Every structure is written in structure tokens, then in C-alpha cells.
Amino acid sequence: MPTTSDEVLIGRIAKSDRLAMEELYGRYRVPVYRFVLRMVRNPTIAEDLNSDVFLDVWRQAGTFEGRSAVSTWIFSIARFKALNALQRRPTEELNDETADAIEDQADDPEIALAKKDKAAVLRACLLKLSAEHREIVNLVYYQHKSVEDVAGIVGIPEATVKTRMFYARKKLSELLTELGIERGWP
């Protein structure tokens, strides 16, 4: 049985088709949740935002004009929700994992290295990136979004997408250096 396209589902959702909504939600629930979670770093808030995102999809399906892929549209809504949540919480609430990562930063680099292997240090550095950098790193590396897709989600030119990703990686490099791992440029 062929899979119904996202575009067809959106058209049906615009006509209040709840089954279509359930199918679309099933497709995007987990990846959108994980994207939002990387942004807000709080599972409870991420789960609340996740349902808000898809409530907007339900409400706005009739205004979707097909200028971008449905997934790009959904992730752009998710991004907007996550950024709003971060603005409401100037000091980001940290989960245990993030708190552990920051605690590690206070260690002497040699001690930190002794405690963790290179992969673990890199993972800790990924958690320490700014929201802007976490966002693009997750979209590119985990959500497998193309340059064009990221440009559509974040609302910036494609050239800026490439340089922003480069600077996110450069920041990673700096964080690694702070923990005693010198990897060169960037």
C-alpha cells in the first residue's frame, strides 16, 4: 500500500480529518520532539511544545501553500515555539546531562580527559553550544536537512546556513581546546 504524501495529509487535515492528523503526527512526533528538546533542554517543556507545534499544524493546515516541504514547515513552527520558550526563560533550565557537562568544564583539562574519552568530551561540547548552534547542528547532523531545507526552517540565506554551521563547528573546536583536545581548524 503506497504511503500517503505529507502534502495530501495536510490537505485532509485542512478539512478536519483527524485520522490524517494522527498519521502526520506519527511521522514527525519523535524527530520534532528531539529537535525541540535539543533547543530547550527540558523534556517536560519539549513535550508541551511538541503538542503546541502540532496544534498549530492542525489550525494552520488550511493556510499551508506548499512553497516548502511539509517537514520544513513543521520544523519552522517547532523552531519558533522553541525560541519563544527560550526567551521566556532567559536563564535556560538545565537537565542533569547538561549540568554534568558544565561541571566537567570546571575540571582541569587533564582530569577531564582522564575522566572521559574523546567521544564523550565531544558529546559534552555539543551540549554546551548556544541555542543557535545547537539548532543548526541538530538539523544538519541528526535531522539530515539539506542546506536548502535549513535555510527554509531557520529563515536565512543558504550561504549563511553554511557559514553558521562552520562557526558552530569552530565553537565546538574552541570548547574541545578548553578541555585539552586540540584538533586544529576549525
Next chain:
Amino acid sequence: MTAAKQSEPSEIELLLPWYAAGTLDARESQQVEAALASDPELAARYEWVRAELEQETLVSETAGEPSGRDVKSLFAKIDALPAPRSRSSIDLSARVAEFLASLSPRTLAWSAMAAALAIVLQAGFLAGFVLKEKSPGGYETASAPPNVSGEGSYVLLRFQPQASAADVANFLETNKLSIVGGPLTGGLYRVRVAPTKLAKADLMQIVNTLQDNKVVGFIAVTE
């Protein structure tokens, strides 16, 4: 490395993350491949890109899933709302989409077959592997008998889009691997590399060997 090189990364270098994620088009992929083959320094940097992708994937995959509260919350809110308004634009696009969906399978098949055939074959083949692995008496490798306890050593693996079903089959058989789950987000499959829990160093040695295979797009250790 020169200062000028540091301040202005090349276009190829900017594309490395998308090359690692497999989201470049064929022309750009070929350009990156050529550059990596001719520039050892760039190739060394690319190893870091792959490491970043691997760890970001682990961070995200181990973040878990929504508890289920979100589903109840969403559909309770939806039930409380009036029906959404439709606009003419979406009505038109929906009608076009529904028209396409209503075309005979033969019409649609001929238009899409050429582009989709390779991907469908590979996905179907891999799904077959997963189903067989989950079925009693199904496919198993010589080194990996059914393991109901869940013990073993596993990796997350994504195959290169251009890898044929035959390439994948040969790769799995040669390396005595079993696909036990997937596809997950990003086309990842959960693959058992050993029937027992290996020491981390031993597992990393296997990963390092497998990632050099041409059919492997991405590989990372997982629980």
C-alpha cells in the same frame, strides 16, 4: 595552514557536514569526494565532522521519546477547537494532490519508477532483513543466532544511498552482521555486530573497520 586559509574556509570545507549527512546532490558529492581524495589535511578534518555527526546522533537518539502525555494533550486540544478554515489555495493544492493520489497505479508507477526504484529496492531489501530477523526461523548469520535476551553488541548504521541491495547483502554476510531494527530517523538501522557484549575497545575496532566499507554512510556504537 595559512592565516588566509583559516579566515576563509573553502566552499568544499563548508559542505563537509552535509556530505557526512548524505544530503548533498550528486554533483556536490563528487566534488567533495575528489577534494578529500587529493587533500589529506581536508580528509583529516572530515574525520572530525564524522565524529561530530556520530555524537550528535547519539545525543539525540538517547534523548528518548515523548512520554505519551503529548498525544493526549494534543488531541484533547484539537477536540476542543472548532474545525479549521480552508482557503482556496490549499483547496487547490489538496485537490491536485488528491488527483495525483487518485491516478491509476500504472500511471504513477511509470512517472516515479525510474527515480525511486533503487531506493525502494534497498529499503525493501533491508525491511526484509529486519522482518526475517524478527520472525521465528528467519534469517540469521552464522555468528549471530537469535538472541532473545537482547544481549550483544550493536551499532547504528546508515547505508550509502547508492549502495545496491547486492552490495548490502554482501556487506552483511561478509561481516556477519544482523539488522535487528529500523529504519529509524535518518535512515539508520540498528545492527548487531556480535552476539555478546564486547569490550569497548573491541567494538570500536569493529566500527573503525566497517566504516571504511563503501556501503557505509554512517556508523556509531549504540546500546
